[in-house]
Amino acid sequence: MTDVKKVVLAYSGGLDTSVILKWLQDTHDCEVVTFTADLGQGEEVEPARAKAQAMGVKEIYIDDLREEFVRDFVFPMFRANTVYEGEYLLGTSIARPLIAKRLIEIANETGADAISHGATGKGNDQVRFELGAYALKPGVKVIAPWREWDLLSREKLMDYAAKHDIPIERHGKKKSPYSMDANLLHISYEGGVLEDTWAEHEEDMWRWTKSPEAAPDTPTYIELTYSKGDIVAIDGKQMSPAEVLAYLNKVGGENGIGRLDIVENRFVGMKSRGCYETPGGTIMLKGHRAIESICLDREVAHLKDSLMPKYAELIYNGFWWSPERVMMQQMIDASQLHVNGVVRLKLYKGNVIVTGRKSDDSLFDAAIATFEDDAGAYDQADAAGFIKLNALRMRIAAGKGRKLL
Numbered sequence: 140m141t142d143v144k145k146v147v148l149a150y151s152g153g154l155d156t157s158v159i160l161k162w163l164q165d166t167h168d169c170e171v172v173t174f175t176a177d178l179g180q181g182e183e184v185e186p187a188r189a190k191a192q193a194m195g196v197k198e199i200y201i202d203d204l205r206e207e208f209v210r211d212f213v214f215p216m217f218r219a220n221t222v223y224e225g226e227y228l229l230g231t232s233i234a235r236p237l238i239a240k241r242l243i244e245i246a247n248e249t250g251a252d253a254i255s256h257g258a259t260g261k262g263n264d265q266v267r268f269e270l271g272a273y274a275l276k277p278g279v280k281v282i283a284p285w286r287e288w289d290l291l292s293r294e295k296l297m298d299y300a301a302k303h304d305i306p307i308e309r310h311g312k313k314k315s316p317y318s319m320d321a322n323l324l325h326i327s328y329e330g331g332v333l334e335d336t337w338a339e340h341e342e343d344m345w346r347w348t349k350s351p352e353a354a355p356d357t358p359t360y361i362e363l364t365y366s367k368g369d370i371v372a373i374d375g376k377q378m379s380p381a382e383v384l385a386y387l388n389k390v391g392g393e394n395g396i397g398r399l400d401i402v403e404n405r406f407v408g409m410k411s412r413g414c415y416e417t418p419g420g421t422i423m424l425k426g427h428r429a430i431e432s433i434c435l436d437r438e439v440a441h442l443k444d445s446l447m448p449k450y451a452e453l454i455y456n457g458f459w460w461s462p463e464r465v466m467m468q469q470m471i472d473a474s475q476l477h478v479n480g481v482v483r484l485k486l487y488k489g490n491v492i493v494t495g496r497k498s499d500d501s502l503f504d505a506a507i508a509t510f511e512d513d514a515g516a517y518d519q520a521d522a523a524g525f526i527k528l529n530a531l532r533m534r535i536a537a538g539k540g541r542k543l544l
Contacts (some may be wrong), residue, residue, distance in 0.1 A: 142491060143204065143253045143280055143282065145169070146163055146171055146172070147172045147253070148172065148174065149255070150173035150191065152187030152190045152191070154307055156347070157194070157305050158296050159255065159299055160191070160194055160307060162290075165303075169253070169446070171255075172198040172245060172246075172468065172516040173196050173198075173199050174245050175187040176237075177202065177258065177544060178208050178322035179321075179381065179384075180321040184323075187199075188201055191356050192441075194305070200241075200245055201286050204313055204450070205248070206380060206381045207237065208234065208322065208323060208381070210460060211421075213384065214352070215468055215471070216454060217427055218369070218421070218427070219426060219446075219471045220428055220443070220444070221447060221451045223452065223455045224401070224404065225404055226399060227399070227413075227455075228252070228325065228327075228417045228424065229455060230325025230415060231264070232263070232454050234268065235267035235271065235457065236459035236460060236527065239267070241273065242272060243279065252279070253281055254280075254281055256268045257284070257286065259304075260285050263457065266406055266407065267456075268281075270457040270460070271460050274505040279318055317344060318330045323388070324419070325417040325420060327376075329411065333412050333413070336412055340414050344414065347418060348391070348398055349486040354487075355536075360388060360486075361374060361484050361486065362482070362483050363426070363430075363477070364480075366457050367472075367475045367479065368430075368443065368472075370426070375521045378511075383419075385420030387418065390422075390486065391418025391486065391491075394487060395489040396416070396421050396486060397418030397420065397422075398416055398489070400413075406455065426493075428474075429482045429484075430478055430480050430481075431478055432478075432486065433501040435474065435477075435502075435504060436502065445466060453467075477500040479499065480497055480498025480500065482495070500517075504516075
């Protein structure tokens with residue numbers, strides 16, 4: 140169909156990408172390089188090697204990207220307190236630019252002229268993968284089988300696999316009715332009963348978190364130590380970025396933290412209902428806002444908050460590698476220079492409660508803020524002029540008879 144000679148496939152070893160591998164070999168008559176990423180999804184990635192070898196693949200990449208994922212993508216995003224549409228912590232979105240980056244790196248290493256992915260033509264991931272790829276390698280060819288072939292159901296995929304002797308594992312247990320994506324930041328669920336926005340999600344769907352009702356009756360306290368906006372230690376123990384997130388996922392999941400059921404607006408135009416488990420990310424967001432509350436200047440904090448929805452939208456829509464996101468990141472990172480200190484949190488039955496925060500860089504001055512005698516640190520009489528000047532334009536308008544109501 141094309142003049143593609145070698146293609147790098149984002150390959151999980153599951154049904155979809157195994158069929159894609161064979162389809163690429165047959166339809167495009169090209170050599171296929173497979174790339175499997177360990178992003179902390181909690182499943183073994185090494186079996187993908189044997190499956191790829193069985194299908195004649197000679198160049199196989201299986202990469203542990205957990206540290207890079209959290210250090211270079213998750214942590215920078217959380218410095219901005221990033222939330223899409225008020226709720227979604229962007230667990231799937233933030234993994235895609237890293238996968239795109241690695242696809243292009245492997246294409247350059249192996250001399251491939253194309254990349255391929257298993258994202259469908261209805262979702263956001265196709266946009267995220269391809270925008271990243273084009274930003275990093277403008278002339279790369281992209282093959283998206285779900286936009287080309289007619290294998291548009293699981294039954295057709297299974298028939299294709301059987302016809303071409305594609306090794307597919309068949310488990311005795313019933314297949315999950317949900318479309319799921321997992322990495323060290325979250326696990327997502329779509330499809331099945333969730334396509335009815337009135338139907339309550341099923342309790343046995345959740346994999347990482349206890350229900351708040353079943354969580355311990357005794358709260359768990361943790362202390363997060365921050366350096367330039369990033370968590371570097373928990374309860375005084377130094378940890379790497381991936382270790383931090385893995386630990387927070389564990390303790391958060393045990394306390395019923397991080398469940399979310401939302402309807403979001405996809406970049407391609409449709410609304411989609413999804414459920415998410417993001418225990419570690421939920422704790423990180425609460426803790427980071429707490430340390431910023433004492434370390435950031437008011438106007439810096441408010442400017443960050445005003446820019447955050449745009450920053451979140453850029454990540455959700457796949458523009459991580461855009462110049463505007465990079466520009467915003469530089470400003471966000473500059474704001475974090477003095478975001479250092481410790482936050483104490485109480486985790487209890489789905490809640491993350493801030494119980495303390497301290498920092499050598501704190502801008503909180505108890506001598507000024509006190510309700511007791513401040514010994515002249517703040518002259519309360521100054522407030523009268525401040526208020527009158529701020530009211531001046533409104534007093535003038537009211538004097539002219541302008542009605543507001």
